[in-house]
Amino acid sequence: MLRETVEKRWRKFSRKAIRTLFYNRLAQKVTGTITHFAGTDAVALTFDDGPHPEYTPRLLDILERHQVRVTFFPVGEFAQKYPELIRRAAANGHAIGNHSWNHAAFPFISGREQREQIRACAHALAPYEQRPYGQRIFRPPYGYQNVASRLNALWLGYQVVAWNVHAEDWFDRDADWMAEQLMQQIRPGSIVLLHDGVFDGLQERFFDRWQTIKAVEMLLERLGGRLRFLTIPELIRESRPQRENWYIPLANDKLKRIRKTLNRMKRPEGEARVYAKYVA
């Protein structure tokens, strides 16, 4: 009698576990966010929040000198302002992805606004936006994503690309420290997050991008010959993208904290932003 009950419970439990596992795996495949790649020895450097009239040309010079191709995720508003920089990046073989129109934090805006942000950026980037397998690539501002924004990206035909390596370059870290961090963390298949521009920040001193550019130069001087660098679309085509369910924490106090921080952000011109109007 007891044995029967135990067996029954076990069967029920294992069926549920298998079901959960199956749905999680399925969700990861369909709405997972690419964090890195398997089955490759190459590394992807990615640069967000540009283009910037001073920093981006200097970075393009360095990349050209080292014959390294990377992926840019420009903000639509800046891409529209400096189209010649997007044109130059694309002509040099770099890949161009979508990083929204004006760097809104997607979990805090409506679904309609999320789609408008992606479409407006795509419009500014056309015809340079990449389409591996007919799909475009999108990086959510701040890496903040909820299920609704992930589904909206999917609806518009985008793969979402995050990262698995960074050197906190959105702060005013010095170049030596950042280069060291990158050297220690980079592995085959890594996606590295960097910034050639800055849309907003908490401190004015974080807007300076020279240390990041110097760190990239140091990294390429030290590792350039030994590492193979590919763009995200090339890696999607040539290797196995690894996906995670990558979402902003749902706990209300955490969301409130994030909203408070976002609302303290200022643009380089000193203009304050109101980002986060809505909280679920």
Ligand SMILES: [Zn+2]
């Ligand atoms: Zn960004």
